[in-house]
Amino acid sequence: MKIYNTLRKDYEDFIPLSDSKVGIYMCGMTVQDRPHLGHMRTFLFGDVLRRYLEYKGYEVIYIQNFTDIDDKIIQRSKSENLDWRALGDKYEQEFLKAAEALNVKLATYYPKATQFIQEIIELIEILVRKGFAYESNGNVYFEVAKFKDYGKLSGKNIENLKESYRIEPDPNKRNPMDFALWKAHKEGEPYWYSPWGKGRPGWHIECSVMSTHFLGQPFDIHMGGQDLIFPHHEDEIAQSEAAYEREFVKYWIHSAPMLIKGEKMSKSTGLYFAISDLLEKYTPEAIRLFILQKHYRSPAEYVSDYLEEAERAIGRLKSFLNQVTPADGKVIWEKVKEFEEAMEDDLNTPKAIGIVFELLKEGNVKLQKGESAADEGATILFILEILGFRITDFTKKKLDTEKISELVRIILDVRQELRKTKNFELADKIRSDLERLGIKVKDTREGTLFEL
Ligand SMILES: [Zn+2]
Ligand SMILES: [Zn+2]
Known part of the structure; x- marks a missing residue:
């Protein structure tokens, strides 16, 4: 399988560390709001990659975290007047509901930052001991200039970074681009005890700790949205590779954002569609189809017409599958092979979806000629299932x-x-x-x- 590795900026053959198992870490949600289509686009591609690898016979260990403590959560907990833990639980449930509705498989584990405070402290201690991190007024920072490979994922150059960070110098930092591993306690905020006093972890450190806790170092695949490449993933590499002096991750896979009128769908701009709202208008199948019709590394524009078109396309599939008896058909392996070739070409889901609709067209031609199209039906279901569609929704016979x-x-x-x-x-x-x-x-x- 060829996959685009952000680290090499090139396509690479995917060769897992083990013959039978693949470890995937997906950066999950900060549990402070309902998931929107932009979030779920990334998670859906993670789901499809995982399902495809499972179809190929691998056991996939899939880890997705919940960031349950950070600035946004603290702010939101004040504005909603809800304890930060209750807030986290609430939006964790919202995420799980959306994932279930969209038939996104459950992760093997959903670790949370606050469950790993002890290990986070241990990793920071290693970095301090090795001279990559320093304490300053109860904060601990990673000293970027000490890590020679800094910038290898994002392609950013340290000299340019220094310039861009010069605008707002922080007196606690030796260098403006140094980033926080541990944040000193502020009044009214949750805190934990550490060798540097009361405080809480920075954001990047949790993913270094939780990914390798479950998957080891190195592990196979780290995923997330392209907006996480810098600084989040760059900083994860710096932390983990500085501490353990070996490679952190083999393949970095990043998905492009969901756009509305050319702008990134996000809560901060107010331009977003929550999954729970979309599900009142569209079926989960239509949402999945709409997302998979666009390649994961191309930005996708949200247009309601596209979703309506996807809904009609799903309707045509259902109507065809109701006219044939897929259980009597034989899967057309030639078509499955084409499907596999598409998927193994950097997860080309638009092409894979194209094969499904080719089969639909051929099947309908057969039906019009009075021939059986059970084979086409069986093959469509076979492919849809690998792509994560809930196939029982396609074969439900309507009561007359x-x-x-x-x-x-x-x-x-x-x-x-x-x-x-x-x-x-x-x-x-x-x-x-x-x-x-x-x-x-x-x-x-x-x-x-x-x-x-
Ligand atoms: Zn992360
Ligand atoms: Zn651990």
Whole structure:
């Protein structure tokens, strides 16, 4: 499989460290708000890569963190007047709900920063001991100039960075570009005890600690949005490689942002669509299709027409799959091979989706000629499942109205019996429940009539 590695700025053959297992670390959410489409785009690509590797026979250990303590959480906890822990729990649940709705597989573990304070302190101590970090007024900073490889992921050059950081010098830092590993306690903020006094961890250190805790160092794949390349991932590399003097991560995979009118979808600009809101208008299948139709390294523009088009395309797939019996069909391996080639070409999901719709077209032609298209149906389902679509949603047969009428008739006969025994309360409940479903019930001298 060829994959674009941000670290090498080139495509590389993916060769996992172990023959049978792949470790993936995905930078997760800061639990201070509902996930939006931009967040879920990144997580969906992580999900698809994982599912594809599992399909290829690997056991995937998938770690995704929750950042449960940082500046934004503290601010938000004040503005929502909610304890920061309760705030974190609330938005952790929001994330899990969105992930479940979109059929994103559960991670193997969801570690949280506050569960790893002891290990974070231990890593900072190593960095201080080795001379890569220094304490200053209860804060601990990583001294960027001491780490020779700084900039190797983002391609940033230390000299240029020095210039750009000169604007707002921090008197605690030796160099403006040094970053915080530990932040001294401020009044009214949560804190933990450390060798440098009360305080809390910086953001970057948690991912160095939690990724290698579960996956070892080095591990196979680190993922996240492109906006995390600098400084977050650059700083993770500096921390982990300075401390342990060996490579941190083999493959860095970054997805491009979701845009609205050319601007990045984000909470800070107010331009975003929360998943929970989108799910009121669109099916999870349409959202997944909309996302996979664009390659993960190309920015995707949010346009509601595109989502509506995706919804119609899903409708065409469902209607086709309802006209054939995929269980009687044989998977067309030639097509599966094409699909695999697309996926192994840097996860080319637009091409993979194209193969599904090619099959749909060929299947419909067969149906029009009165031939069986069960093979096309079976192959479509085979591919959709690897791409993470909930395939039971595609094969649900709709009940025909004749069956529904028979069902309503059975229910109304029971209601008639209830009325005879003067159980009017239950009889009325049945009537109002049916009416809630849009089934009108009328008691006449000729008997009970109904209208669907
Ligand atoms: Zn991270
Ligand atoms: Zn550990």
